Amino acid sequence: MATGDVVPRPPEHVRCKNFGCNKYFDPRCADQTTCVHHRLPPVFHETAKYWACCPDKKAYDWDEFMKIPGCQTGHCTDVTKDKKFLGGADLRAENAPKRLDDEVPVDPRKKLDKLREGLVSIGVPADDFDRAWGRLSAQLGDLSLVVQRMNQLFTDVLQNADGVLMHVAFA
Numbered sequence: 001m002a003t004g005d006v007v008p009r010p011p012e013h014v015r016c017k018n019f020g021c022n023k024y025f026d027p028r029c030a031d032q033t034t035c036v037h038h039r040l041p042p043v044f045h046e047t048a049k050y051w052a053c054c055p056d057k058k059a060y061d062w063d064e065f066m067k068i069p070g071c072q073t074g075h076c077t078d079v080t081k082d083k084k085f086l087g088g089a090d091l092r093a094e095n096a097p098k099r100l101d102d103e104v105p106v107d108p109r110k111k112l113d114k115l116r117e118g119l120v121s122i123g124v125p126a127d128d129f130d131r132a133w134g135r136l137s138a139q140l141g142d143l144s145l146v147v148q149r150m151n152q153l154f155t156d157v158l159q160n161a162d163g164v165l166m167h168v169a170f171a
Contacts, residue, residue: 016076020051020068025076035077036070043086052086108143115150 013024018037025033040052042065049065050058059065116129136146 014078016078017080018070018074018077019081020066020070021076023076027078030075030077033076035074037072037074038070039072041081041083041085043090045086045088108147111147112143112150 009024010026012028013026016023016025016033016035016037018035019039019041021035021037023033023035025035038051038053043050043052043055047060048058049060049062051068051071054068054071057068059068112133116126116133119129120126133146133150136149137143140146140149
């Protein structure tokens with residue numbers, strides 16, 4: 001066979017779906033293959049091409065990009081990945097600033113529900129919490145004020161926890 005001739009694909013063989021491998025293999029014997037591939041999909045942003053797992057190895061030519069060696073070794077697979085490539089929109093979404101208060105409920109009742117859920121998860125009886133905020137609600141008449149008062153009470157307890165724990169330990 002002359003140099004440069006295409007070698008036919010063996011029957012029953014499929015192309016490896018790992019990023020950057022592209023070898024043909026027999027899926028019935030995948031555990032007998034050695035696959036050098038990339039962990040994450042390729043990124044095509046403007047004219048740069050690189051693998052998301054190896055961002056320091058960029059190429060601007062397709063052939064050079066395809067020569068970037070894989071960063072991990074494993075076995076070939078015929079399982080297709082969910083995300084085949086990343087682009088500029090993906091990069092911008094990944095690096096967009098995240099609001100710290102996105103998960104904070106605005107409605108005072110929802111704040112109380114979240115607090116109740118957290119306290120119950122550490123062993124505080126739900127009925128005790130319900131009675132406490134119910135009494136505060138009757139006194140203050142506004143759930144926003146109840147939330148503010150709970151905040152102040154818990155802050156005071158946490159700030160004084162060292163003294164309380166020392167007192168309990170030596171009592």
